[in-house]
Every structure is written in structure tokens, then in C-alpha cells.
Amino acid sequence: MSYRVQSRSDRSNPDRSPRAQRPPIGRKRGFRTAARERTIAALRRLVARVEGRAFCLISPDGDAISFGKGEPSFTLRVHRPSGLDALSSLDALSVAHAYMEGDLDFEGDLLAAFRYQERFTDFHPATYLWRRLQPMLVGRTHVNPEWIALHYDAENAQLHAADAIWHTYTPGVYSSDDEALELGADRKLALAFDALRLQADHSLLDVGCGWGGMLRYSAQRGVKVTGLTLSRLQKEYVDQKIAEERLPAKVHYQDFFTFDPTGRFDAISMMGVIEDLSDYRAVMRSLSRWLKPGGRVYLDFAAERKRFNTHSFVTQHIWPGTFRMVFMPEFVEAVRESPFELMQIDNDRRNYYLWARGMYERWMRNRERIEGEHGERLWRTFLLLYVGVAATMDRRSHSATAYRVVLELPADSDGEFHTTRTVAAIDRARGLLRAVRDSLFGLWPRGTLAAPE
Secondary structure: OOOOOOOHHHHHOHHHOOOOOOOOOOOOHHHHHHHHHHHHHHHHHHHHHOOOOOEEEEOOOOOEEEEOOOOOOEEEEEOOHHHHHHHHHOEHHHHHHHHHOOOEEEEEOHHHHHOOHHHOEOOOHHHHHHHHHHHHHHOHHHHHHHHHHHHHOOOOHHHHOOOOOOOOOOOOOOOOOOOOHHHHHHHHHHHHHHHOOOOOOOEEEEEOOOOOHHHHHHHOOOOEEEEEEOOHHHHHHHHHHHHHHOOOEEEEEOOHHHOOOOOOEEEEEEEOOHHHHOOHHHHHHHHHHHEEEEEEEEEEEEEEOOOOOOOHHHHHHOOOOOOOOEOHHHHHHHHHHOOOEEEEEEEOHHHHHHHHHHHHHHHHHOHHHHHHHHOHHHHHHHHHHHHHHHHHHOOOOOOEEEEEEEEEOOOOOOOOOOOOHHHHHHHHHHHHHHHHHHHHHOOOOOOOOOOOO
């Protein structure tokens, strides 16, 4: 995995941390001066394009340069010339890598710093093409376990930031900007439970059950819950909770696209899951087979104005492969073609921002403990994720947003999908190509098609 979980010997040896691995600052003053001047010029261009807060740059030689008007809200402290190179590029992935390696640090208001991110470039065609090509070549079921494990099998480090009761890893619903994550999580789970019209002895399929928030909340109220996850550590954690609380629930280590239940469910919940699935027509077909007529599906997810706009940092270090924020026109079209009816949709952008901000604040407070247990690189990587998500959901352009959605399979539905002839022909062709690919895939050992460096 890209943020290697440090061994105990690494954690006890400070000479092996990213900060300690920095080589000496370059001795050629001309090189240092040129790198600094390029960085200053790039940052001045950035400030001219963005109505952001003032900040300060401290170069490796200790000079302080101010940008913007007023008191600085944050400081960019550069430790090595490579940090200057990253900043001068104004490339978001290069800056993220420099921070992960300890070449530079952010001090002060990180949310103010990340409001500049929308003006950074993110042109990495090899990363973009491979994330689309790899699952087409080898099949998603062969790569999904590794993709999911990258972020979710990180020794459960995320629990240092999540709410302490349900451990939800999606936004709560908050009554005020300063409400605790625990209250928001409890309110969201209650709303989802009611929206699904769940009762004791009903059956619930919880897709991507995470650390068991919705699973436990529902099972504690007498619902029989089946959870799906592709994280072995999450499964172990939830299995332990089920045993401790004696809940009518079970968890399967199972891919969504190969799940084949023996019966139908009264309700299905998918919290923060469909971003990883991305093939909305295929998702709707599976859900319609698994849900009882008259049953409901609850989904919550992040959404983007563009169809494919996943940050390269996210693809390389958080959620690889076909992960993408939901493109609503495509999602709504898939629902329209399906037997489902759209019963409810609520904008969740503000809740998403408050949740990510709360996660970021808790991650900052727990830094010493997290670094001791998981290493500095993991702490830095997840910090970029949490503060980046919060800043993305707080953009003035509102290019990113989030929704809570409830679908219903009418009790009198004929279950038919109403697609155009062109779409139906494309689906048949894709199915045929997948069958041929899966047959040929057995000729090669797994792991031979690795992502490009």
C-alpha cells in the first residue's frame, strides 16, 4: 500500500520517519535561489486568481515571504528544495507527495490553505487511463479487493477520527455547525432507519457495512442484518461487535458484483458505497433482484458536476480504480430506466462538509497517538484526505456536493428495465466482452497487471 503502515521498530526509531529521511539542503546557492524565485512567482500567480486568505511561505533558508493582504492564516514551511519544486509546479499531486514525504508542512488554518486547491492542476493521464483500463482488462472482481484494502485495511486508523459510538464513515445529519459527530451520526442512522420503514424481524442488506454503524443500529432494534465488506479488518471488527452485543447480524467478505443471495431483503442500505461501484445500471439491476417488492433502498454519496473528475491523489493513495463521485445526470437516468421510483432526495453538502471538518479536527488532536500506532506517513496521507474533502465541499463554486436518496421498488412493479435499443445492445456487447475476458484471464496468474509507477 502507498502509505505503508510502519512496523513497531520503525515507530521506535525516529531516524526512519519521513522527516528524518530528508537529505541535506542543496549547497549551491544559485540553485536554491532559482527554485525559491520560481515558487514565489507561481504563488503570486495563484493568489491573483483566487480570493483566498493571506499566507506566509518560509523557504528552506529561513526567509519568510508574505502573500495576500492582512495577517497570514497559514504558513507553508518548506524544508527541502524538492518542496519548492512541488509548490512552483502548482500541481496538486506533486504538492501532496511533497507533504507526505515531509518536504513541506502546513501550519495554521489548513482549511484556508486548501481553498486554493481548486486552482491547482491535476493532469496525470497515465493515472487516469490506467484506472479505467485495468478493470476492463482483468475484471473488477479481481482488483476490487486490493483497491478496497488500500484505504480500509489500515489497522482501523480511521476510528481515531470517526464518531465514537457508531464509527460511521459517512456524514451525519447535524442540527448546527458545532454539533458533535456522535449526535449527527445517530440522527442520520435514525433517518435512514425510518426512511427504509424497518421493523423488528425485517431483513436488511447493508452494502459496504464499514465498521458496522447501520448494521448495529438496525440489529439492536430487532432487524436481521446481512453486511457486505471487502475489508478483512472491518469484517473482524464488526464480527467482534456482533458477538459482544449478541446481534441478529452477520457479515460476509464479499464483492458487490458477485453477491448472490438465496432470498430477497426488505430493505437495502448503501452509505458511501456507490462511488466505488460507479456502474449505475449494473447496480440498479442487482438491487432490483435482491429487494422484495415494496422494499426501499437508502443511499448517501458525494457527487460532482463532471462525469470523471477524481483527483489523482485519491486514485493513487486512497480509493484506486473506478472510484468517482456520483454524476447525477447519469445516476438519475439509470434510476429512470429501472423499475425503481425515486421517493426522496436531500442535499447533503453542508453535512458532508461538517463531517469532514470534524474528522480533520479529531485527526489533528490525535496526531501523537496516531503517529505512534501507524506512522507519520499515514497520518499525513489521511490528513490530506479529510481536510481536502472538507475544502471541496465548501467551495464557493459548489462544483462538488452530496445527496441522501431513497428508492422504492413498487409492490406492483413488473420489474422491467426500460432502456433504449442502443443501450441494450451496448449492455449485451459489454456482457459478451466480459465473458470472453474472464475466460482468458485464467491463462495469466493474478498480479501480472500492476498499476504503472
